[in-house]
Amino acid sequence: MNLFKNFLYGRNEYIIRLFLIVSSLIFFGLLTLFSISSDPLTLSSSFSRQIIFIFFSLTIFFLIGKIDVKTIHDNSSLIYFFSLSLCLIPFFLSPVENTYRWIDFGLFYIQPAEYLKCATIILIAKYLSNHQLEVKESYIVIIPIIITIFSSFLVLNQPDLGTAVIIFAPLLPMLLWAGVNTFMLFLLIAPLITIISAANDIVFNIWALIMFFIFLSFQGNFIKKVFLYFANIFTGLLFPFFWNDFLNGYQRQRFLDFLNPDLDPMGSSYHIIQSITAIGSGGLFGKGWGQGSQTQLKFLPVQESDFILSVIAEEFGFLGISIIMFLFFMLVKTLLDIAFKSSDYFSSLVIIGLTTILFSHIFINSAMTIGLMPVKGLPTPFISAGGSFMLLCFIILSLVRSLSKN
Numbered sequence: 001m002n003l004f005k006n007f008l009y010g011r012n013e014y015i016i017r018l019f020l021i022v023s024s025l026i027f028f029g030l031l032t033l034f035s036i037s038s039d040p041l042t043l044s045s046s047f048s049r050q051i052i053f054i055f056f057s058l059t060i061f062f063l064i065g066k067i068d069v070k071t072i073h074d075n076s077s078l079i080y081f082f083s084l085s086l087c088l089i090p091f092f093l094s095p096v097e098n099t100y101r102w103i104d105f106g107l108f109y110i111q112p113a114e115y116l117k118c119a120t121i122i123l124i125a126k127y128l129s130n131h132q133l134e135v136k137e138s139y140i141v142i143i144p145i146i147i148t149i150f151s152s153f154l155v156l157n158q159p160d161l162g163t164a165v166i167i168f169a170p171l172l173p174m175l176l177w178a179g180v181n182t183f184m185l186f187l188l189i190a191p192l193i194t195i196i197s198a199a200n201d202i203v204f205n206i207w208a209l210i211m212f213f214i215f216l217s218f219q220g221n222f223i224k225k226v227f228l229y230f231a232n233i234f235t236g237l238l239f240p241f242f243w244n245d246f247l248n249g250y251q252r253q254r255f256l257d258f259l260n261p262d263l264d265p266m267g268s269s270y271h272i273i274q275s276i277t278a279i280g281s282g283g284l285f286g287k288g289w290g291q292g293s294q295t296q297l298k299f300l301p302v303q304e305s306d307f308i309l310s311v312i313a314e315e316f317g318f319l320g321i322s323i324i325m326f327l328f329f330m331l332v333k334t335l336l337d338i339a340f341k342s343s344d345y346f347s348s349l350v351i352i353g354l355t356t357i358l359f360s361h362i363f364i365n366s367a368m369t370i371g372l373m374p375v376k377g378l379p380t381p382f383i384s385a386g387g388s389f390m391l392l393c394f395i396i397l398s399l400v401r402s403l404s405k406n
Contacts, residue, residue, distance in 0.1 A: 035295070064398035272375055309380055
């Protein structure tokens with residue numbers, strides 16, 4: 001009880017706000033999982049397992065909360081290589097669902113790549129904070145890029161494109177927060193946009209025109225800018241490699257389903273069609289708790305994790321999903337407030353990176369459920385069922401709590 005009181009009252013108002021927001025999200029998640037579980041009180045149900053995961057995650061939360069900022073900073077390399085080692089273990093075990101993402105502990109599975117997200121952020125934050133006076137130099141981005149690529153490459157080989165994307169996501173915000181040159185940041189993302197836009201001639205031409213004006217607006221050596229512009233244009237030639245060799249067959253199919261959901265409505269497009277149907281049938285106030293036809297009749301796949309927002313939209317309607325989105329907005333805003341208030345450069349960088357992880361999950365999962373992005377196995381923070389990700393969410397909270405003590 002004293003531990004709980006110290007947590008609730010021994011911190012600033014931002015931590016109390018986080019506690020209230022997260023508690024509300026967890027409540028919504030458990031309410032939804034209870035609704036869709038055929039026998040929620042059995043140990044095998046997603047509802048019961050989620051409660052166990054929450055209590056376990058809370059234990060880890062309080063343990064990590066005792067670690068001070070200096071310890072996290074000084075041991076960032078050790079944390080990173082330990083997380084990296086955990087990600088290598090599945091390659092030496094039997095595959096789970098034809099992937100090497102999981103470590104089987106018998107009663108449950110752990111996905112170690114989830115924790116590599118945090119470890120990568122901490123290591124990059126240490127490097128940037130140790131080279132704070134050099135952030136305007138172009139070479140400062142090299143080490144953070146190498147760290148991120150190395151982490152992502154390992155996860156891609158599991159294979160897990162969604163997690164690899166999330167590992168990459170914090171890089172740009174952290175470099176921007178550190179004060180890296182804006183043009184340098186543009187050069188980091190331009191090749192990727194060029195490769196993706198090369199899938200469609202019209203989109204590619206529009207992007208080439210936008211990129212031309214962007215290069216024109218930045219000051220600098222004209223010959224250098226011309227060279228960089230055409231170098232980016234030619235990266236579009238890598239699209240066939242990206243499509244045929246970089247992406248797996250099921251990943252290519254998800255992109256095709258995203259572009260044309262009617263391509264295979266009873267097959268690969270089934271998930272997104274059922275998700276949109278569930279959301280649309282909810283209307284303004286929803287069909288009522290436990291009354292959703294798409295969810296209760298099990299038409300909606302993976303409804304306990306990837307598509308749990310669709311369940312909420314069907315049962316609680318636009319009003320219910322609006323409350324969830326408001327809570328997510330307040331979650332991200334509160335984390336950003338903590339980062340802005342932090343007096344420690346390293347701490348603020350880590351918090352920005354951790355906030356990006358949560359925001360990326362929220363954005364991608366929300367967009368996926370309404371067909372605005374290809375289907376990815378990325379759960380919703382504090383709501384979706386799943387032990388590994390719930391533990392990650394509480395680790396993020398615990399790190400924010402420790403780092404906000406400054």
